[in-house]
Amino acid sequence: MRPADSTASAAFDQAAMLAALRARVVRLEGSGRAAAGRLDIPGLPGGGLARAALHEVLAAAPGCGAAFAAVLLGRCGGTVLWIAGAADSLQAWPPGLAGCGLDPADLILVRAERPQDALWAMEEALRCPAVAGAVLVLADNLPLTATRRLQLAAEAGRALGLLLRPGMLTAEPSAALTRWRVAPLPAVESPRWHLELLRAKGGAPDGPWTLAWQAATRQLRIEEAPAAHRATR
């Protein structure tokens, strides 16, 4: 419906017109994202992540990054593609990922010889309507154009897209919706992580939190929230 039609009525309803315009802008900005909605992840600060979008995870250690990605992807409830470059000497180990809640029956491992192949595979996976989640494991920074392409591909599908990069890299600009940093904490049985929200589109940086992964209940738990959050509680 065009806004002009609503203004044709006797009363000039400015609020209604603004709401219609806002809805239209939302549709223009990310049609797929609005339809795909959010993925609820109990225990994650913010309560979840937007589907049909790209999220960046910087990992201070390779293990905690992979485990955190597995926790997020395990909640997707569908086919998950794990795309890794062949140059990487590390390979995903499904029994460990399953311990982090990612069902091996949903998991498809993809190994790309060249970085451009990995990017192509990620783009194809994000566009596919049957893929619930995909992670691209990278050793280098990506140019802004590449992340923009991935973000557009993600909006065309309904998958949760993750970019998993080493945390030592200087944070370059990217088109991803959010950027998280995860670092390992001393843990006895269940893994514990230090999590920060470094960047969020349309939001402010947040954190840090202390998270624990409870394998028995397959849930994340916030052990310690930032001071500002505790004060408002």
Place this chain on the structure above:
Amino acid sequence: MTSRFLALHLPHFATDRIRRAERGLSPDWPLAVWAAQGSRRLLAAVDAAAGAAGLRPGQPLADAQAMLPALLLRQSDLIGEAQALAELALWARRYTPLAAADPPDGLLLDVTGCAHLHGGEAPLLEEAMGRLRHAGIAARGAIAGAAATAGALARARSDNPIAVSGTEAAVAGPLPVGLALRLPPAMLQSLASLGLHQVHALAGLPRGPLARRFGQDLLDRLDAVVGRRPSPIQPALPPPELSAAREMVEPIVTRSGIDAVLDRLLDELCDRLRTAGVGVRQLTLLAWRVDGAVQEVAIGTGQPMREAAHLRRLFATRLERLEPGLGFERMALEARATQPMTAGMQPGLAIGSRTEEADAELALAQLLDRLGQRLRVRRVAPRASHWLDHAVAALDPQTCPPPMPEGWAAPAWPVLRLRRPQPLEVAAALPDAMPALLHWGGRTHRLRRLEGPLRLEAEWWRAQPGQARRDYYRVELDSGLRLWLCRAEGRWTLHGHLP
């Protein structure tokens, strides 16, 4: 329908093949092929010019050179000849899907029901021989109701006869025994000494004594040639389940031309697949080049498919391998393997609301096809094995993985493993005591915590003998890094990263 067979005899195939490979040889120069038999060098094959000069296969090489000093000689290459004949059989698939090589120098084609496509049997025979002649291969042909009869007619008669089905015995009767039955020279000599020169003389004799004297093989060959015994042919390739073909008036050279032909073929084939209610699993594009070479491009799909757009996309990257040279004159698309479209593929037909799920399943299968063409894609099959190297097996991504065994997944396992374990240097206060320092990645790390060992014995029923047991340790470095170390036979290695 009575069967019809087309036989092609290539009398100078060995030399024609050499002339085709070495374009510089003038057709006027006599050419012969020789082979070593023990310490003797004998002619194995001669071309028409050398034959006219009186040379015969089996002649000593020195004699031949003395008779014809200008004779060109090449060493015989039986494997190369067999390969060339097999390639020629593939070329002959343009006339019928059931084309076979008839070694050493013939082709057999089952043209039952194919002749009308070329305007009848005589034009078909004429066209096949014409194309071979154009490619520089001398050929004689015949068509008959039995493969062996056609072969015998092509070899023994030079007028390219076409025999009506049912008259095999009559047309094969006057043929000379040696050429018609392809008998070894020794048997031929003893038959000649008995005055048996023609097929009908042999066919009239009582069978028992003939079998006792010359063996069952002679009777089998005789029966096949006179049509008393069917002689099946072994096609070079199993016939495709469905196919579509297109002849080009002008040979096509450009990629856009090839794409256009492929589009039409795909549309045609997909229509046929839909009519037959099946989807394709293996699809081959065959392209006949003007010079007689046949090129193949094959694709496979993980699920039965009949969507032209998807198949076209799978072909897109592979088509670069085609080398048109002077152009393709014929292209065909053959479905080598098809499968019925299962209920799982189209549940929407049964329950109206499930079409979306079926679409998603199809989209995933197509995505995996595309990824699988360029990358290594696999699913994970959990295996019940405590030995970590055996706990995971790779699985075709389109198959359904088996269920997870009890205790297979654990948060204590590493989430990442090294493709190749890295040796580590550790320092401990006492020999054999727990390490306090770890040297890895060019730096020395202090250990904050160490859990273990988790001792695993090798699986004696699967492991190689001498496989040492391993002690696994969960280690936390002062930098916060959590590692999965292994100690076997006193050596420390890094095996993976913990969550």
